[in-house]
Amino acid sequence: MKRRDxxxxxxxxxxxxxxxxxxxxxxxAGGAKQDKRPIALLVPLAGPRARLGExxxxxxxxxxxxxxxxxxxxxGTANGAAAAAALALKKGPAxxxxxxxxxxxxxxxxxxxxxxxxxxxxxxxxxKAPGTWIFGITAGQxxxxxxxxxxxxxxxxxxxxxxxxxxSAATALAAGRLESEIGLRVKTLAVGxxxxxxxxxxxxxxxxDSSTAVLAAASTLKAEGTQLLGTLQALDNRxxxxxxxxxxxxxxxxxxxxxxxxxxxxxxNGGAPGAIAAxxxxxxxIVNKLRADNQLSGEGLLASAGFHCVTGPVRFRTDGSVARxxxxxxxxxxxxxxxxxxxxx
Numbered sequence: 001m002k003r004r005d006x007x008x009x010x011x012x013x014x015x016x017x018x019x020x021x022x023x024x025x026x027x028x029a030g031g032a033k034q035d036k037r038p039i040a041l042l043v044p045l046a047g048p049r050a051r052l053g054e055x056x057x058x059x060x061x062x063x064x065x066x067x068x069x070x071x072x073x074x075x076g077t078a079n080g081a082a083a084a085a086a087l088a089l090k091k092g093p094a095x096x097x098x099x100x101x102x103x104x105x106x107x108x109x110x111x112x113x114x115x116x117x118x119x120x121x122x123x124x125x126x127x128k129a130p131g132t133w134i135f136g137i138t139a140g141q142x143x144x145x146x147x148x149x150x151x152x153x154x155x156x157x158x159x160x161x162x163x164x165x166x167x168s169a170a171t172a173l174a175a176g177r178l179e180s181e182i183g184l185r186v187k188t189l190a191v192g193x194x195x196x197x198x199x200x201x202x203x204x205x206x207x208x209d210s211s212t213a214v215l216a217a218a219s220t221l222k223a224e225g226t227q228l229l230g231t232l233q234a235l236d237n238r239x240x241x242x243x244x245x246x247x248x249x250x251x252x253x254x255x256x257x258x259x260x261x262x263x264x265x266x267x268x269n270g271g272a273p274g275a276i277a278a279x280x281x282x283x284x285x286i287v288n289k290l291r292a293d294n295q296l297s298g299e300g301l302l303a304s305a306g307f308h309c310v311t312g313p314v315r316f317r318t319d320g321s322v323a324r325x326x327x328x329x330x331x332x333x334x335x336x337x338x339x340x341x342x343x344x345x
Contacts, residue, residue, distance in 0.1 A: 035296045038068050039287050040088035040116075041280070042098030042108065044076035049100070056121070056280035058269045060097065063285035074099050078107040085111040094296045095119060097283045100276070102127060105134075117298035119283050121276065125170075128320030131298055135283055135322055137253070137275075137311060139170035140177075141344030142231035143206070145326040146251035147178055149342040150204050150229055153249075157185040157202040158229070159221075161214055164191070167233060168208035174345065175206060191217065198224045205229065207248075210236035215244045222247075228331075232275075237335065245331035251344070253278070253311045254327040255336065261310045275311065282309035312344070 041060055043053035057071050070091055072084035081104035088096060095117050099108050102124040109132045112118055120127070123136030147158065160172040172188045179186050187202070189195070191213050196202065204227040207214050218228050228248035235250060236242065253275065261281060265273040273281075286307045290296045295303060306315040315323040328340040 035094065035291055035294060036068070037094035037296065038070045038091055039064065039284070040085075040091070040093040040096045040098075041069055041071045041284075042074050042081060042084045042088065042096060042104075043071065043100060043280070044080075045071070045073035047076040049076045052274070052276060053100070055269075055271075055273050055277040056100070059265060059273055059277040059281040060284035062264060062268060063281045064288045064291075068287075068291070069284065074101075074104055076101060076104075078103050080104075082107040082111045084108075089115065094291075095287060095298075097121075097280065097287070105132065108132075117301065119286075119301075121279050121283070125321065130318060130320055133301070133316055133320050133322055135279060135314075137232065137279075137324065138345075139167050139231065140174035141324050142251040142326065143171045143174040144178060144345035145342040146206070146229050146231060146249060146328065147175060147184060148182060149249060149251075149328045149340055150227065151182045151184055153227075155203040155227060155229075156183065158187075158204045158206055159196070159202045160186060160188045160206045161208055161217060162188050162190050163208045163211065163214060165208060171206065171208060171231065195220055201226050203227060206231075207234040209233045210238075210241045210245070215241060218248075219244050235329075235336070239333075242331060242333050242335070246333050248331040249339070250329050250331065250336070251326040251342065252329050252336075255329065255338065257310050278310040282307075282311050282314070285309065286314075 043056045044050055045053045060069055072088050074081040074084045081099045085108045093116055097119050098121055100121045102122045105120045105122050105127045114131050118132045119135045121136050122134055123138045125134050125138045128134045160175045162168045162172050175186045178184055201221055201224040205221050207218055207230040222228055230248055230250040232252050261278055262273055290300045301316040306313050312324045312326050324344045326342055326344055327338045328342050329336040330339045
């Protein structure tokens with residue numbers, strides 16, 4: 001994959017990737033009557049996140065027939081999202097895609113009150129509920145993927161660096177939950193705190209990002225033989241960062257799939273999409289597949305064995321969570337290469 005395509009993925013705004021071939025336009029099978037109910041796309045088209053919302057709208061239109069996509073502006077606020085959901089319900093949508101922000105999800109869920117399935121783009125797993133799916137990539141999913149891969153390669157003890165961010169906290173919590181399940185010893189260490197002595201160094205260090213302080217700690221422990229691990233937030237193409245990360249294993253949506261999606265998006269709309277736009281593409285592509293199979297419903301989401309997506313193969317669960325598989329990429333001084341596939345939580 002070209003470095004510029006991966007950089008688009010790295011810079012895409014996750015705190016929060018199959019390509020155009022993943023969701024082909026399919027003729028309606030068996031001659032059955034096609035479900036022509038619309039889908040409602042709830043995204044911010046005004047306010048500080050308007051540009052992001054517009055990229056999500058454009059991405060969704062790549063994957064689903066535009067005749068079926070009705071877009072509503074949430075303004076990026078809870079009240080705006082509730083109002084958008086109320087307007088959408090008047091049109092009888094089959095599904096609601098969105099909203100984006102965690103503060104908007106409860107407002108939409110309350111307004112919809114279970115009448116229509118909701119696939120939100122939030123990555124706050126606490127907000128999951130039956131009928132309201134959390135489709136954003138979560139810290140727990142990524143931590144599970146990279147730690148399971150590391151355990152399969154002989155890692156038995158891990159320190160999770162905590163930089164005080166919500167993403168870092170969620171990563172540490174997920175790592176702790178995996179201790180007994182996959183046989184890891186997990187400790188959390190605040191960024192800036194004294195590092196363990198060489199004779200007490202862990203097998204692996206899980207990085208929350210690629211900040212200067214995090215890379216300094218990583219460089220010290222790497223010199224003592226510690227394997228570096230990371231999630232999407234730690235991907236970094238700066239030469240100095242790659243020099244430290246060289247050899248690290250990181251969980252990420254498949255860079256090649258994202259690159260193909262990014263190329264298709266650019267050809268249609270110009271510019272470079274981010275990974276959040278890829279979520280909108282994936283969600284609309286899932287709708288397209290369900291419509292073609294005459295299963296456009298929450299039951300259809302659950303009945304499927306899974307969907308191939310730009311952000312990784314996904315499976316929907318009854319509790320509102322989404323299981324997602326990731327690529328494991330190895331950092332090299334010239335970029336990143338995919339070395340394995342690992343399941344997230």
